[in-house]
Amino acid sequence: MLRTGGPQDGGEEEEEEEEEDCPELVPIVVQQQQTEEEEGKPDPCAKIPVTIITGYLGAGKTTLLNYILTEQHNKRIAVILNEFGEGSALEKSLAVSQGGELFEEWLELRNGCLCCSVKDNGLKAIENLMQKKGKFDYILLETTGLADPGAVASMFWVDAELGSDIYLDGIVSVVDSKYGLKHLMEEKADGLINEAVRQVALADIVIINKTDLVAEEELIKIRTLIRSINGLGKILETQRSRVDLSNVLDLHSFDNLSGISLQKKLQHVQTTQPHLDKSIVTVTFEVLGSATEENLNIFIQNLLWEKIVKNKADSTMEVIRLKGLVSIKDKPHQVIVQGVHELYDLEETPVRWEDDTERTNRLVLIGRNLDKEILKHLFIDTVTKKKESS
Numbered sequence: 391m392l393r394t395g396g397p398q399d400g401g402e403e404e405e406e407e408e409e410e411d412c413p414e415l416v417p418i419v420v421q422q423q424q425t426e427e428e429e430g431k432p433d434p435c436a437k438i439p440v441t442i443i444t445g446y447l448g449a450g451k452t453t454l455l456n457y458i459l460t461e462q463h464n465k466r467i468a469v470i471l472n473e474f475g476e477g478s479a480l481e482k483s484l485a486v487s488q489g490g491e492l493f494e495e496w497l498e499l500r501n502g503c504l505c506c507s508v509k510d511n512g513l514k515a516i517e518n519l520m521q522k523k524g525k526f527d528y529i530l531l532e533t534t535g536l537a538d539p540g541a542v543a544s545m546f547w548v549d550a551e552l553g554s555d556i557y558l559d560g561i562v563s564v565v566d567s568k569y570g571l572k573h574l575m576e577e578k579a580d581g582l583i584n585e586a587v588r589q590v591a592l593a594d595i596v597i598i599n600k601t602d603l604v605a606e607e608e609l610i611k612i613r614t615l616i617r618s619i620n621g622l623g624k625i626l627e628t629q630r631s632r633v634d635l636s637n638v639l640d641l642h643s644f645d646n647l648s649g650i651s652l653q654k655k656l657q658h659v660q661t662t663q664p665h666l667d668k669s670i671v672t673v674t675f676e677v678l679g680s681a682t683e684e685n686l687n688i689f690i691q692n693l694l695w696e697k698i699v700k701n702k703a704d705s706t707m708e709v710i711r712l713k714g715l716v717s718i719k720d721k722p723h724q725v726i727v728q729g730v731h732e733l734y735d736l737e738e739t740p741v742r743w744e745d746d747t748e749r750t751n752r753l754v755l756i757g758r759n760l761d762k763e764i765l766k767h768l769f770i771d772t773v774t775k776k777k778e779s780s
């Protein structure tokens with residue numbers, strides 16, 4: 391079950407998003423691409439993936455979008471552009487054009503703010519569109535260069551129990567080889583995490599684009615920096631955002647289908663070193679044993695909601711992204727933990743633990759002020775203690 395909220399709800403971060411990062415949903419373009427043989431009707435029960443394409447201003451997001459649309463994929467793809475609005479219109483239309491025809495749905499935006507109302511409205515609008523027009527197979531969403539993809543992701547990371555037709559497939563972050571380093575190193579005056587870093591931290595795939603514009607040494611620098619921020623995501627290097635589509639589409643980054651491959655992937659993640667004092671890093675550790683579901687929730691909520699976990703310098707650990715495979719007492723299957731900002735989810739995978747005595751929890755956390763030893767010890771406490779209250 392997807393969990394959100396907590397005592398800090400409506401805190402600083404959220405307000406910041408409302409003021410700065412609040413996107414408006416705009417337009418939409420779509421391209422129909424079906425083969426001669428009518429590539430079979432899609433399974434009407436099949437859910438539709440959403441891939442979020444994020445990245446700093448001018449990094450190559452639209453280029454990637456266009457590249458995907460023109461590659462052979464036999465998918466009907468809807469494109470959503472998530473942009474800052476200029477006007478103060480309280481209504482925005484969400485339009486999808488297919489085969490030359492334009493369809494639109496009107497979104498009523500509370501306070502003109504999309505991220506606050508899209509959760510009820512945006513999803514609904516997309517579903518309405520599909521009812522009218524027949525399903526599309528895939529949705530690509532390009533965020534603005536300054537957007538926090540976490541806010542966008544949480545719109546689409548919907549509880550499976552709500553029965554939505556749409557699921558979040560993955561977050562792709564495009565970085566400019568030439569200016570990326572500068573953007574990533576920029577320190578915000580208010581001490582907040584800068585947008586470029588946030589985008590890399592949340593990415594399942596990082597595309598270092600425009601490699602034609604830099605020399606190999608520069609490329610190594612930016613690759614190293616990106617890896618130090620996000621030790622989990624796959625890093626690709628491209629010109630004109632040309633990627634193998636299998637690297638960016640149908641990743642299943644947020645669902646339990648990734649259980650089997652996730653185990654292997656997590657084994658290769660390493661704890662990274664910060665490039666600056668307050669940088670975002672990736673921390674990973676392994677702990678043997680099983681936790682009760684209750685204690686596991688407490689561990690995660692202390693970190694994500696209560697924010698009471700501190701490092702040695704007494705700074706609060708800020709987690710942007712959390713991913714792991716854990717063992718819950720009395721559950722025969724491995725459980726995936728996913729977190730984006732304050733939103734998290736525990737979901738059983740189809741993968742059984744082979745040997746009960748060798749159950750290993752593996753967690754990866756991306757964020758600021760993270761201390762591996764402290765986190766690991768907290769987790770050891772989590773699997774050893776019986777009940778929180780006793």
Ligand SMILES: Nc1nc2c(ncn2[C@@H]2O[C@H](COP(=O)(O)OP(=O)(O)OP(=O)(O)O)[C@@H](O)[C@H]2O)c(=O)[nH]1
Nearest residue numbers: 446447448449450451452453535599600629630631
């Ligand atoms: N030299 C070079 N230019 C590129 C490459 N990829 C994209 N560009 C150019 O970079 C510019 C910005 O690309 P876009 O795809 O519009 O970038 P974007 O991230 O969508 O930009 P915004 O939506 O404005 O934030 C365009 O002029 C592209 O043609 C590349 O690999 N090399």
Ligand SMILES: [Zn+2]
Nearest residue numbers: 451452453532
């Ligand atoms: Zn663009």
